[in-house]
Amino acid sequence: MRVNPNFVPDVLAGLQQSQTALNTALQEVSTGKRVTQPSDDPAASANMVQNTIETNDVDQYTQNVTGQLSMVQTADSALGSVVSSLTQAVSLGVEGANGTMNASNQQAIATQVQGILSSVVSLANTSYQGSYLFGGTANTQVPYTASATAASGYQYNGNSGVNSVAVGDNLNVQVNVPGSEIFSNSSNDVLGSLSSLVSALQGGNPTAIQTATSTVSSALNYVSQQRVFYGNAETQLNSQETYLQQETVSLASQQNSLVGVDMATAATALTQAQTANSAALAAAAKVLPTTLLDYLVPPQ
Amino acid sequence: MGGLSTSLLIGVEALQTTQGALTATSNNIANANTAGYTREVPQFSENQQTHEGNEVINGGVSLTGLQSVRDQLLNLQIQNQTSLQSSADTQSSLLQQVQTYFTTTGEDITSELSAFSTSLAQLSANASSSAVKQGVLSSGQNLAQAFNTTANGLTSAQSDANTQVTQTVAQINSLTSQIAQLNGQVAQLTAAGKDGGTTEDQRDELVQQLSSLTGISVMQTSDGETITTGNGTPLVMGSNSFSLQTTTGTDGMQHVLDWSGNDITTSIQGGQLGGAIQIRDQVIPGYLSQLNTLASQFSASFNAAQAMGFDSNGNAGQSFFTVPASGAAAGMSVSITNPSQIAVSSDGSAGSNGNVASLTAVLTNALPSGQTPAQAYANLIDQVGTAASGASTESTAIGQNLLQLTNQQSSVSGVSIDEETTNLIRFQTAYEAAARIVSTIQQLNTDTMNMMS
Numbered sequence: 001m002r003v004n005p006n007f008v009p010d011v012l013a014g015l016q017q018s019q020t021a022l023n024t025a026l027q028e029v030s031t032g033k034r035v036t037q038p039s040d041d042p043a044a045s046a047n048m049v050q051n052t053i054e055t056n057d058v059d060q061y062t063q064n065v066t067g068q069l070s071m072v073q074t075a076d077s078a079l080g081s082v083v084s085s086l087t088q089a090v091s092l093g094v095e096g097a098n099g100t101m102n103a104s105n106q107q108a109i110a111t112q113v114q115g116i117l118s119s120v121v122s123l124a125n126t127s128y129q130g131s132y133l134f135g136g137t138a139n140t141q142v143p144y145t146a147s148a149t150a151a152s153g154y155q156y157n158g159n160s161g162v163n164s165v166a167v168g169d170n171l172n173v174q175v176n177v178p179g180s181e182i183f184s185n186s187s188n189d190v191l192g193s194l195s196s197l198v199s200a201l202q203g204g205n206p207t208a209i210q211t212a213t214s215t216v217s218s219a220l221n222y223v224s225q226q227r228v229f230y231g232n233a234e235t236q237l238n239s240q241e242t243y244l245q246q247e248t249v250s251l252a253s254q255q256n257s258l259v260g261v262d263m264a265t266a267a268t269a270l271t272q273a274q275t276a277n278s279a280a281l282a283a284a285a286k287v288l289p290t291t292l293l294d295y296l297v298p299p300q
Numbered sequence: 301m302g303g304l305s306t307s308l309l310i311g312v313e314a315l316q317t318t319q320g321a322l323t324a325t326s327n328n329i330a331n332a333n334t335a336g337y338t339r340e341v342p343q344f345s346e347n348q349q350t351h352e353g354n355e356v357i358n359g360g361v362s363l364t365g366l367q368s369v370r371d372q373l374l375n376l377q378i379q380n381q382t383s384l385q386s387s388a389d390t391q392s393s394l395l396q397q398v399q400t401y402f403t404t405t406g407e408d409i410t411s412e413l414s415a416f417s418t419s420l421a422q423l424s425a426n427a428s429s430s431a432v433k434q435g436v437l438s439s440g441q442n443l444a445q446a447f448n449t450t451a452n453g454l455t456s457a458q459s460d461a462n463t464q465v466t467q468t469v470a471q472i473n474s475l476t477s478q479i480a481q482l483n484g485q486v487a488q489l490t491a492a493g494k495d496g497g498t499t500e501d502q503r504d505e506l507v508q509q510l511s512s513l514t515g516i517s518v519m520q521t522s523d524g525e526t527i528t529t530g531n532g533t534p535l536v537m538g539s540n541s542f543s544l545q546t547t548t549g550t551d552g553m554q555h556v557l558d559w560s561g562n563d564i565t566t567s568i569q570g571g572q573l574g575g576a577i578q579i580r581d582q583v584i585p586g587y588l589s590q591l592n593t594l595a596s597q598f599s600a601s602f603n604a605a606q607a608m609g610f611d612s613n614g615n616a617g618q619s620f621f622t623v624p625a626s627g628a629a630a631g632m633s634v635s636i637t638n639p640s641q642i643a644v645s646s647d648g649s650a651g652s653n654g655n656v657a658s659l660t661a662v663l664t665n666a667l668p669s670g671q672t673p674a675q676a677y678a679n680l681i682d683q684v685g686t687a688a689s690g691a692s693t694e695s696t697a698i699g700q701n702l703l704q705l706t707n708q709q710s711s712v713s714g715v716s717i718d719e720e721t722t723n724l725i726r727f728q729t730a731y732e733a734a735a736r737i738v739s740t741i742q743q744l745n746t747d748t749m750n751m752m753s
Contacts, residue, residue, distance in 0.1 A: 006714045009706060040685075049678035166424035166657065
């Protein structure tokens with residue numbers, strides 16, 4: 001069989017192949033990415049869609065958790081203050097119900113309890129970054145304002161709505177309890193019980209004062225129970241924060257395994273491609289110019 | 301007549317024959333790098349000798365012709381593979397163009413979908429912030445734009461393919477008319493019992509070029525070659541060529557018609573033309589329709605979620621996105637103009653964020669297609685990537701095949717400089733020897749003349 005005299009196409013194909021390998025290796029090393037366009041790895045490119053969305057979302061969820069956590073903490077500490085105010089009111093009530101108290105002392109205590117009532121109202125009107133924490137979803141207006149018509153002397157302007165904040169895919173954490181639940185619940189009316197205590201102290205009837213004090217006391221228990229909600233929310237947010245941190249790490253490592261390049265492998269591939277390319281070039285340079293004419297003596 | 305005259309005649313014949321052989325050799329060397337050139341081998345034949353007593357009459361050598369060394373079967377295989385490769389190359393380069401719109405650039409659908417999702421998550425925690433709502437509105441607009449850009453990119457690749465169809469058909473027509481002309485000449489030469497030689501080389505080279513434009517089928521007939529497209533539409537029969545035409549179809553694309561006006565667009569395969577038509581009529585419309593489905597289902601679901609809630613003014617949520625009935629992705633836009641129109645609230649109060657969860661759910665729940673928006677788009681990316689890498693892998697594989705075939709063809713028909721140099725020396729020696737015959741006979745004739753004086 002006659003040998004193919006023209007090996008230029010073969011040499012060129014070889015050179016082209018080694019050049020392509022060299023370019024690919026160089027690109028991988030310089031970009032640190034194995035996949036820069038869908039055709040490099042269609043499946044990895046497809047998986048990157050979800051990964052990109054989740055990575056950015058997890059960042060935002062983390063910010064949400066941090067923001068909500070400090071809001072929940074603010075609400076919790078406001079309720080903490082309410083609890084201690086109520087505790088103080090109960091002991092004042094017990095003191096006022098003591099038979100040895102004279103009317104002017106009772107008046108003085110009534111004034112103190114009235115002060116506690118105002119401070120509890122102002123705690124109920126706590127705002128965080130411009131929105132009221134205990135106004136339900138009507139959080140742009142002051143929840144409790146003085147009212148001559150209301151029994152407790154204060155009317156509720158909020159609503160009974162609750163908000164939940166996204167802290168994960170399809171995971172929403174409820175972050176508020178409306179003031180109508182905590183402060184002016186029909187069965188455990190904090191503001192109403194304080195207001196009754198003030199009236200009882202002003203009236204000076206020890207039995208009435210006792211009854212009013214025990215109502216405040218049960219309101220105290222009720223607020224303490226409500227406070228548990230915020231404690232739970234805090235726990236939930238904290239554990240979600242931990243989860244999101246792990247998620248960030250695992251998404252980053254997934255991204256790296258999908259489109260990233262292993263530098264050691266890439267560097268080795270680059271060296272190999274370089275060697276192959278140089279070898280192909282050297283072979284081409286040696287073989288191409290040689291013909292029989294090189295060995296024939298030119299005609300005289 | 302015998303004797304010295306015979307020898308002289310033989311010498312002259314040898315000189316002529318060797319000159320012919322040297323011409324073939326120099327022609328081979330001259331055309332060593334000419335595309336499509338087939339090496340020529342001089343055909344010598346010995347002349348009949350007759351003996352009369354001591355005398356030998358006639359004899360000598362004659363050059364019966366120059367024979368081009370070609371392998372028709374290899375040519376056919378090469379044409380076939382060329383069509384396949386050229387189709388894969390055309391598809392690969394168009395898909396390369398298409399896939400740039402699916403590459404992560406920061407403004408592609410993945411990035412914008414992600415930004416939109418993130419802005420909604422942010423809205424969940426900052427339901428009353430108008431800056432955050434503005435962020436949702438802007439990222440919604442960016443997402444709509446990303447859909448527009450991608451759809452327009454696909455359409456522009458489609459229109460490039462369409463232009464290629466028109467251009468390729470013009471090239472095919474120009475080639476077929478040249479081939480028909482050469483075909484007639486080759487047929488005449490063959491009929492006269494001669495070798496097609498360079499005319500045939502030229503024709504074969506043009507047929508080879510034709511095969512890169514469209515898939516063809518070639519048959520040898522008494523009139524030369526009959527060339528048809530893969531499905532039998534005639535292109536060249538003997539010395540006649542049949543032009544293809546293009547005309548704008550109802551879909552706005554260029555359709556290919558055969559010489560009698562039949563639409564043969566769907567049956568064309570292989571070559572640049574087949575590749576361009578495949579991408580233009582099958583691949584891109586497939587992607588576009590998926591993109592349109594995604595855009596319209598996503599918009600409809602998001603609008604439905606909007607309608608479930610109330611905007612900052614306590615009004616029922618209006619449609620967020622608008623999509624036209626056809627060309628949803630290209631025409632997608634945001635219909636609300638004010639951030640306060642985002643239906644954040646579930647109860648009508650300004651502080652509620654209850655409906656944000658419904659808005660976010662559109663991104664994480666399955667659309668009517670059964671996939672989430674991200675899954676549907678990821679699926680599309682997978683298809684685009686697989687098609688692009690498939691076309692380029694196919695081209696490489698066929699390229700290897702073609703290289704093998706071309707090497708085989710070259711081993712049959714290619715000019716070897718070493719071989720030609722050897723022939724040069726061989727024919728040089730032969731020419732010198734033949735010249736010596738002539739001069740020797742001349743000397744003998746002179747001697748004979750001197751005998752008489």
